[in-house]
Amino acid sequence: MKTRDKILLTSLDLFNERGERNTTTNHIAAHLGISPGNLYYHFRNKSDIIYEIFQEYEKLVDYYLEIPQDRPLGLDDMMFYLESVFDGLWSYRFLHRDLEFLLGNDARLREDYRQFTGRCLASIKQIFSGLTDGGLFEAQADELKDAMSLNVWLVITNWMAFLKTAHAGDSTDSITKDQLKQGIFQVLTLEMPYLRDAYREEVMSIRERYRPELIGTGDEDSVLSGFSRMR
């Protein structure tokens, strides 16, 4: 594998594990067993590494959110969208974690991310429409779809930050992919009231599969105690 690609992969790994802010370029180079000079031969600066990783993420999510035009959407589609989006979120979780700072330091990234958000919101709304056509949801006013889509976006993008908050442990990255996916439970909660009766029961039982377990030390001290009890 080319050094350039190795740098990207290792950077992503380290960013995800320790956060971008705690990952230096020297650290990346050391972890790869290459010299700082070598790293800077392949990338002008740290921002360029981050930006390139972001573009990968963008492509991935755009791909995940593609919408078939030839048919309405069904429950399977919805779950596939959710699983995919949370997968992407997991693979590039450092982005949402350090977003504020990253956007503040790179105008390109800021503008790209803004447009990316716009595309995601539009896709979510289209998915809603598709699912409504497919009979999953009751028909809703257009403005409500907007507001709902935005809420879905807020829940999805903030779920990991919440997990880290709720987690008692030290600062090491101890969130698991499974825990992340429990965000799907929250999204389904959001959508529940709009389900057609015919689907309600089925969705509810799918939702149960994602119900968050107790988080943290596993005892009564957890933030989620009394919120999401284990079955």
Add this chain to the structure above:
Amino acid sequence: MKTRDKILLTSLDLFNERGERNTTTNHIAAHLGISPGNLYYHFRNKSDIIYEIFQEYEKLVDYYLEIPQDRPLGLDDMMFYLESVFDGLWSYRFLHRDLEFLLGNDARLREDYRQFTGRCLASIKQIFSGLTDGGLFEAQADELKDAMSLNVWLVITNWMAFLKTAHAGDSTDSITKDQLKQGIFQVLTLEMPYLRDAYREEVMSIRERYRPELIGTGDEDSVLSGFSRMR
């Protein structure tokens, strides 16, 4: 005013304006017209300043979320809670912006914030219950209240991050308090399906008062275009 208090106030201002990560202790001292030595006479380190500010925030929000035990809650109460919480969010907005890093660097803060989150979630749930008793909402299963409360929390705490994202401008703090309060629109959207019919119309008209305007340059390039059109 005591130097110590001036340091806290100025720090809060600078943190809110430029972010904690971009505000150095030397900068704080310079802004106050005092020496770094003086600042460090009053605070052992930067973390201590942040921690003390956080404790103020904690107290404020805990106070806002107090729940009257002698009566059920009404629509006025709900709006008061929302307005208050978003006020607090505004005054200490740097906290939620740089939370990841702050928690990662201070174990005290991490643990306190975890418990704070727990208290907030419990309060939100109690408010729901109070409002249900007051006839505003249909009765709901307990686990649903948990999940709903969590979603409300996610939307509230993530709203500002979203605003900054959606905002096209440069990295300076250009979000206004009014824009922040438009998060109330999103929270009310979340609650709508659970309203009793008797209150639906009234809440909907209150909700309209918070409807987000187009954000950003004010033209068709906005992230929110096609989502939240102006009336």
Add this chain to the structure above:
DNA sequence: CTATTATTAGAGTATATACTCTAGGGAGTC
């Protein structure tokens, strides 16, 4: 007034970290 304590100034330091610079190795081509 004097002794003590609280506060302040301001130069200075230790450390971290993004990034640079020079020298050179290796592989292909003539």
Add this chain to the structure above:
DNA sequence: GACTCCCTAGAGTATATACTCTAATAATAG
């Protein structure tokens, strides 16, 4: 061998920033 091009090493630098140290000054108490 010599030339070229891509890649790499690694010491080094410029800068930022949290924090320290000493000495001086104000405030207070006896």
